[in-house]
Amino acid sequence: MKPLRFRAVPGVRALASYRRAWLAKDLVAGVVLTTLLVPQGMAYAELAGLPPITGLYTTVLCLLGYAVAGPSRILVLGPDSSLGPMIAATVLPLVEADGDPARAVALASALALMVAAVMILASVAKLGFVADLISKPTMIGYMNGLALTILIGQLPKLLGFSVGADDLVGEFTGFLRKLGEGATVPAAAAVGCGGILVILVLQRFLPKVPAVLVMVVLSIAAATVFDLGEHGVSLVGELPEGLPPFTIPDVRLADLSLLLAGALGIALVSLADTISNASAFAARQGQEVRGNQEMAAIGVANLAAGPFQGFPVSTSGSRTAVAERAGARSQLTGVVGAVLIVLMLVLVPGLFRNLPQPALAAVVITASLSLADVPGAVRLWRQRRTEFLLCCAAFVGVALIGVLAGIGVAVALSVLNVFRRSWWPYRTVLGRVGGLEGYHDVRSHPAAQRLPGLVIYRFDAPLVFANARAFRDEIRRLAGTDPPPRWILIAAEPMTDVDTTAADMLEELDEELDAKGVRLVFAELKDPVRRRIEQYGLTRTLDPRRFFPTVEGAVAAYRRRTGAEWAPADEVREGYGNGEASGNGNANGRP
Structure with missing residues (x-):
C-alpha cells in the first residue's frame, strides 16, 4: 500500500x-x-x-x-x-x-x-x-x-x-x-x-x-x-x-x-x-x-x-x-x-x-x-x-x-456586479419575425408580429428574492393595459431557478391576475425548476395545464382556444404589444 x-x-x-x-x-x-x-x-x-x-x-x-x-x-x-x-x-x-x-x-x-x-x-x-x-x-x-x-x-x-x-x-x-x-x-x-x-x-x-x-x-x-x-x-x-x-x-x-x-x-x-x-x-x-x-x-x-x-x-x-x-x-x-x-x-x-x-x-x-x-x-x-x-x-x-x-x-x-445583473436582468417582449424560426426580441425587430391578447415575455435571469419585485411590477404593467391581455406567456428558458421568495410572489401574482381575467402561463421551464415549483406547492394555484414544454406549443394552444391570428405590430394596441418591457440590455437584445 x-x-x-x-x-x-x-x-x-x-x-x-x-x-x-x-x-x-x-x-x-x-x-x-x-x-x-x-x-x-x-x-x-x-x-x-x-x-x-x-x-x-x-x-x-x-x-x-x-x-x-x-x-x-x-x-x-x-x-x-x-x-x-x-x-x-x-x-x-x-x-x-x-x-x-x-x-x-x-x-x-x-x-x-x-x-x-x-x-x-x-x-x-x-x-x-x-x-x-x-x-x-x-x-x-x-x-x-x-x-x-x-x-x-x-x-x-x-x-x-x-x-x-x-x-x-x-x-x-x-x-x-x-x-x-x-x-x-x-x-x-x-x-x-x-x-x-x-x-x-x-x-x-x-x-x-x-x-x-x-x-x-x-x-x-x-x-x-x-x-x-x-x-x-x-x-x-x-x-x-x-x-x-x-x-x-x-x-x-x-x-x-x-x-x-x-x-x-x-x-x-x-x-x-x-x-x-x-x-x-x-x-x-x-x-x-x-x-x-x-x-x-x-x-x-x-x-x-x-x-x-x-x-x-x-x-x-x-x-x-x-x-x-x-x-x-x-x-x-x-x-x-x-x-x-x-x-x-x-x-x-x-x-x-x-x-x-x-x-x-x-x-x-x-x-x-x-x-x-x-x-x-x-x-x-x-x-x-x-x-x-x-x-x-x-x-x-x-x-x-x-x-x-x-x-x-x-x-x-x-x-456586486453579478448581483446587479440578477437584480436588474434584461427582459423584453417577443414576437414572430418572417424568415426566422422561433420568437424574437421586439426591440431588435420592431416589425415583429404579435397575437392580439397574448404577451410573450422573457426574463433573462433566475427568479430570486433580488429581482422578484421587478418581475412582479413588470407583469402588472403588462396586465394593466386597456384592454388587458388574455394570456401572459413567460418564456422561462433563461430562468434557472425560482427561490421561495419568488415562489410566494408568483402565488400572489397569479391570484391577482386571475381576478382580472388574465392567465399567467409558462413555457420551457427547465425540469429542475419545474420540480422545485411543484415542491413549493405552487401547482395548487398554478394549474399544471399552464406549463408548456415549448413556446410554440403554448402559442398553438392559445390560438386554438381564441382563434387569434397574427397581426402586424402597428395593429396591436399599445401597452403589452409595443415591446417597451424594461431592461438594461443593449440594442441587440443581449444582456
Whole structure:
C-alpha cells in the first residue's frame, strides 16, 4: 500500500514517468532560469520590505516544494511582483518604529505559513472556484492600480533617495518634494534609468536574450569600475553565506488578525494568478489544469519557504515563459535553479555585493509595467462602459485605499456586479419575425408580429428574492393595459431557478391576475425548476395545464382556444404589444 500512497504525490509520479531525453533540456533550462531567479528574487524581496537575501531563500525552498507537490510540469514559482506590495502592506505596519529587519522577516515567514494553511485547507474543501470571485474587469483595474503603486514606490529608490510615507498620495508628494529639493543622486539615477532602458530595449528587440541578467551584470561592472558606492549609490553588499536554519517564526498574538487578513488576500491573488498561468501554459502543452491540486501545491511551496525566512509566493508567467522557451520539460528545471542558487550562496556569497540598489528598482519597475493592462481598460471603455467603471473603481481602491483593501474592493465589486445583473436582468417582449424560426426580441425587430391578447415575455435571469419585485411590477404593467391581455406567456428558458421568495410572489401574482381575467402561463421551464415549483406547492394555484414544454406549443394552444391570428405590430394596441418591457440590455437584445 505504501508505494501506492507515494505514487499519489505529483513529484513521485513525474519522476516515475521521466524520460531520459528530457535531462539535457531541463539542465540547460535550469541554468537559463537561474539568471532570472536571482535578480528578481532579490528585487521582489525588497519590494516586500525585506532583506534581498530572503528572496533567494524563498526561491530555493518554494521551487523544491512545488517540484514535490505541483501537478504542472512547467510552472515556475517564486517571489512575485503582484504579491510584494501586499506583503509589505501586511508586515510593515506591524514592525516597530526602528524597522527591525529580523522582525519583518519573522512576520513575513509567519504570513507564508498562514497562506500555506489557507491554500491547503481550501484545497481539501475543493474551493478552487474562489478564483472566479475576481472578474476580468476588476482584475485589470486592480493590477493597474498595483502597477502604479509599485512604480511610485520605487521611483525614490531608482533616483538614490528615500521617502517616508504610508500611502500612495504621500509617497508621490514626498517624491516630488525631494526631487525639487535636489535629493537625486546622479550616479544612482544613471544606473537606475539606464537599467530600465537596457531591459526594455532588449525585451523589445532581442527577446531571447536574458535582459535582466545583462542589466545586472552591466550595473555590477559599472559599480566596480567607477566605485559607485563612494558616489552615494547604495549597494546590496555581502550576502550571508549558506542557507538559514529551520526557525518557527516568533510573532505576537496581537499580530495574527492583520496577518490573517493579509494571508486571505494574498491567497486569493496567488490562486487567481496560478489558475490563469496554469491554464495558459497547460493549453500549449496539452495538459489538464487541476485547480484544487494547484492550490495544495502553492500551499506546500509556502509551507516549505516559511520556516526558512521565506515569504509568500505565487506562480510567475515571465519566469515560466523563460523556462518554456529554454526547453524545460519538467520540474527538474526548477530543482536545477534551486541547486545553483544554493551553490552560489555557499561558494560565492559575495557575487552580488556590488549590485546597486537602483538596479533592483529597475527590475521591479519593469516588472510593474508588465502588470499594467492599459489597452485592456481602453477595450472595456469601448465595449462595455459599466465594466469599465468597475475597472476604474478597483483601480481607485488600490491607489487610494491600499493594496490589501484594494483586493477587498475588487472582490466586492465583482460580486456586486453579478448581483446587479440578477437584480436588474434584461427582459423584453417577443414576437414572430418572417424568415426566422422561433420568437424574437421586439426591440431588435420592431416589425415583429404579435397575437392580439397574448404577451410573450422573457426574463433573462433566475427568479430570486433580488429581482422578484421587478418581475412582479413588470407583469402588472403588462396586465394593466386597456384592454388587458388574455394570456401572459413567460418564456422561462433563461430562468434557472425560482427561490421561495419568488415562489410566494408568483402565488400572489397569479391570484391577482386571475381576478382580472388574465392567465399567467409558462413555457420551457427547465425540469429542475419545474420540480422545485411543484415542491413549493405552487401547482395548487398554478394549474399544471399552464406549463408548456415549448413556446410554440403554448402559442398553438392559445390560438386554438381564441382563434387569434397574427397581426402586424402597428395593429396591436399599445401597452403589452409595443415591446417597451424594461431592461438594461443593449440594442441587440443581449444582456
